[in-house]
Amino acid sequence: MLADPALKEAFQSLETKLMEYYPDIDMALIRKAVDFASSAHGDQRRSSGEPYIVHPIGVATILAELHMDKDSIITAILHDTVEDTHASLEDIAKVFGDSVSELVDGVTKISRITFRTSEEKQAENFRKMVVAMAKDLRVILVKLADRTHNMRTLDYLPEKKRRLIAQETLDIYAPLAARLGIHWIKAELEDLCLRHLKPEIYYKLAQLIAKKKSEREKYIDEVIKNIEENLKEYSIKGSVTGRPKHFYSIYKKMESRNMNIEDIHDIVAFRILLDNITECYKALGVIHAVYKPVPGRFKDYVAMPKPNNYQSLHTTVIGPTGERMEIQIRTQEMQQIAQSGIAAHWKYKEGRADGANQNKMEWLSRLLDSQKNLKDPTEFLESVKLDLYPGDVFVFTPKGLVKEFPHGSTPLDFAYAVHTDVGHRCVGAKINGKIVPLRYRLRSGDVVEILTSTTQNPSKDWLKLVKTSRAISKIRAFLKQIERTKARELGEEVLERDFRRFRTNLEKATKTTEMAHVIKDLGYKSLDDLLVALGYGKLTSRDVSRKLFPPEVIDSPSEEAQKEKGIFQKIISTALRKSDARNVVMVSGMGDVLIRFAKCCHPIPGDPIVGFVTRGRGVTVHNTSCKKALDSDNDRRIEVEWTKVTKADKEGKPLGPKRSVKVKVFCNDTPGMLASMTQTISGQGVNISQATVRTMKDKKAVCVFEILVTGVDQLNKVISSLESKEGILNVERQKS
Numbered sequence: 001m002l003a004d005p006a007l008k009e010a011f012q013s014l015e016t017k018l019m020e021y022y023p024d025i026d027m028a029l030i031r032k033a034v035d036f037a038s039s040a041h042g043d044q045r046r047s048s049g050e051p052y053i054v055h056p057i058g059v060a061t062i063l064a065e066l067h068m069d070k071d072s073i074i075t076a077i078l079h080d081t082v083e084d085t086h087a088s089l090e091d092i093a094k095v096f097g098d099s100v101s102e103l104v105d106g107v108t109k110i111s112r113i114t115f116r117t118s119e120e121k122q123a124e125n126f127r128k129m130v131v132a133m134a135k136d137l138r139v140i141l142v143k144l145a146d147r148t149h150n151m152r153t154l155d156y157l158p159e160k161k162r163r164l165i166a167q168e169t170l171d172i173y174a175p176l177a178a179r180l181g182i183h184w185i186k187a188e189l190e191d192l193c194l195r196h197l198k199p200e201i202y203y204k205l206a207q208l209i210a211k212k213k214s215e216r217e218k219y220i221d222e223v224i225k226n227i228e229e230n231l232k233e234y235s236i237k238g239s240v241t242g243r244p245k246h247f248y249s250i251y252k253k254m255e256s257r258n259m260n261i262e263d264i265h266d267i268v269a270f271r272i273l274l275d276n277i278t279e280c281y282k283a284l285g286v287i288h289a290v291y292k293p294v295p296g297r298f299k300d301y302v303a304m305p306k307p308n309n310y311q312s313l314h315t316t317v318i319g320p321t322g323e324r325m326e327i328q329i330r331t332q333e334m335q336q337i338a339q340s341g342i343a344a345h346w347k348y349k350e351g352r353a354d355g356a357n358q359n360k361m362e363w364l365s366r367l368l369d370s371q372k373n374l375k376d377p378t379e380f381l382e383s384v385k386l387d388l389y390p391g392d393v394f395v396f397t398p399k400g401l402v403k404e405f406p407h408g409s410t411p412l413d414f415a416y417a418v419h420t421d422v423g424h425r426c427v428g429a430k431i432n433g434k435i436v437p438l439r440y441r442l443r444s445g446d447v448v449e450i451l452t453s454t455t456q457n458p459s460k461d462w463l464k465l466v467k468t469s470r471a472i473s474k475i476r477a478f479l480k481q482i483e484r485t486k487a488r489e490l491g492e493e494v495l496e497r498d499f500r501r502f503r504t505n506l507e508k509a510t511k512t513t514e515m516a517h518v519i520k521d522l523g524y525k526s527l528d529d530l531l532v533a534l535g536y537g538k539l540t541s542r543d544v545s546r547k548l549f550p551p552e553v554i555d556s557p558s559e560e561a562q563k564e565k566g567i568f569q570k571i572i573s574t575a576l577r578k579s580d581a582r583n584v585v586m587v588s589g590m591g592d593v594l595i596r597f598a599k600c601c602h603p604i605p606g607d608p609i610v611g612f613v614t615r616g617r618g619v620t621v622h623n624t625s626c627k628k629a630l631d632s633d634n635d636r637r638i639e640v641e642w643t644k645v646t647k648a649d650k651e652g653k654p655l656g657p658k659r660s661v662k663v664k665v666f667c668n669d670t671p672g673m674l675a676s677m678t679q680t681i682s683g684q685g686v687n688i689s690q691a692t693v694r695t696m697k698d699k700k701a702v703c704v705f706e707i708l709v710t711g712v713d714q715l716n717k718v719i720s721s722l723e724s725k726e727g728i729l730n731v732e733r734q735k736s
């Protein structure tokens with residue numbers, strides 16, 4: 001397999017790196033992975049002309065530099081096989097195990113997405129998405145190594161493509177490396193991005209730094225010597241290094257301070273490494289005693305580590321030649337974390353290669369602890385949180401923007417996130433081009449396109465489907481608005497009718513200042529609010545008219561009303577003489593009037609009843625549950641009650657006229673059944689005025705008896721005596 005010299009060289013450098021920290025690694029397995037990838041990629045070549053396999057080996061070598069575990073190394077070697085070749089995840093699982101195949105799957109999924117954006121907010125979402133999609137943070141480390149190797153070998157691609165990849169790297173991957181605490185990858189990526197995005201600036205910086213090389217080296221040596229001597233004086237043992245800052249950070253400084261390259265002097269950063277934390281603070285004291293500190297530039301990340309667990313003391317002082325210089329003071333251990341960040345937790349350590357997950361959890365819980373001390377909960381935690389609580393999903397709009405949703409969200413949540421109207425009109429969605437119902441649960445990476453219809457309206461059921469508070473509140477608001485509209489219409493109707501009594505109408509009244517006062521007095525902001533309250537029954541039209549019209553107008557009915565009442569009285573008095581119902585129903589507040597029993601519900605004494613005044617026909621009495629009564633004009637409604645005379649006398653003998661009622665009996669059609677039923681009914685002292693019998697197919701019959709009863713009590717007795725008879729299946733009062 002090592003026939004190609006480029007391949008041979010790549011593999012040797014990986015092996016060397018692995019041997020440095022992982023001497024007992026199963027090299028046969030690593031070779032097997034290289035063979036697997038090599039044969040999968042076949043004749044594929046990189047743009048540089050090298051065999052493709054050189055790239056995955058290069059990626060593995062970067063991970064070896066981070067001292068990563070065996071699975072990460074193998075994943076790196078295999079990372080492009082599923083996407084670019086015929087190899088399948090099943091093949092990989094068979095040969096290298098589930099853990100590796102899951103990692104490769106994770107890298108493949110991220111690689112399928114192209115992140116292009118110029119918006120800072122979107123870049124942030126993309127970064128979160130990358131983290132969310134990777135269940136295992138090692139996936140991101142492999143992806144970062146992949147991108148680092150691609151950036152190193154970008155020169156062979158056409159300029160347009162180079163710029164796109166570099167921009168994506170700068171937006172997504174360099175910040176990710178920073179968050180994961182892998183400083184050298186972040187710095188390398190940023191410098192490579194600068195070279196491809198702003199080559200003029202990059203090469204000018206390179207020139208400047210090269211030109212001053214000897215001068216700078218002399219300066220660095222001098223400062224190092226100076227610091228070392230001072231430390232020695234206080235018996236502090238430490239090693240001092242100095243090196244130019246990376247180009248991108250110099251470039252950023254130029255940009256933020258609006259400076260020219262020539263004006264940038266503090267391009268060198270010094271670092272003091274010590275044995276323990278006490279020594280660090282001692283060293284800081286020495287530095288501040290020797291060089292004048294620049295106010296406001298001291299940062300104590302030892303006492304308050306960065307969210308990614310970075311610890312160090314930072315200070316800027318005026319150096320020996322009167323220039324600013326940055327000094328970082330930290331322990332060896334802190335240095336290790338600063339270099340490899342989160343990767344340190346998958347580091348292979350002899351004897352315990354697989355404590356990885358536990359380490360990770362420890363790392364994350366320490367991260368959460370340190371978070372409590374920070375005022376500004378940083379974005380990094382946001383990202384890592386997703387790994388700890390695999391809750392959020394990230395999906396794409398058709399235009400490629402990323403949106404974040406809580407786990408379990410549906411297309412409706414997405415629709416409401418786009419626009420309230422899109423939410424209200426949503427009928428479904430296309431996910432990755434396929435139509436799905438509203439209850440579909442979004443998954444990270446979905447491309448969501450909302451389908452709408454102008455006839456669609458939100459319903460109560462939608463509240464069960466949505467997860468986001470935005471969608472919930474928008475749906476609730478819509479439903480409330482519909483209800484409010486209905487209430488307002490009702491309120492308007494009620495008030496309009498009441499105003500007619502005072503020979504005015506709502507439109508006229510609304511124009512008066514009195515009306516405005518009344519609205520305010522009653523505690524409402526607008527006429528609309530008042531009408532809605534009327535509709536909901538929170539106040540009555542009388543509450544309004546009492547305030548609006550003088551009491552004498554309210555108490556003495558209008559001329560028209562008087563006239564109407566006169567006619568009504570006349571009708572009643574003539575009708576009374578003919579009526580036999582006057583002993584039965586007492587109409588409250590009006591004395592005896594003409595009473596009629598509604599034909600629709602046949603109320604009998606004992607039934608709950610209600611009356612309606614009908615011009616020319618007196619009062620019609622309905623059963624309160626009668627549908628017709630419920631539909632009748634409320635204004636003509638009048639309270640009625642059965643008089644005592646309808647009840648039994650002292651001996652229990654029913655008094656008063658009898659009322660006709662129908663009883664429906666469902667029974668077996670057997671000989672003698674009808675006779676038996678009539679006997680039972682007459683046995684209760686009840687007369688049957690009419691009976692109809694209808695036989696049915698399956699030897700069943702329906703009989704309807706019209707009987708005369710004194711009231712509900714007697715009726716109930718008849719019903720229960722019928723029910724107790726054999727062969728009778730059901731007995732009920734017929735309502736119409």
Ligand code: MN
Nearest residue numbers: 055079080146
């Ligand atoms: Mn790759």
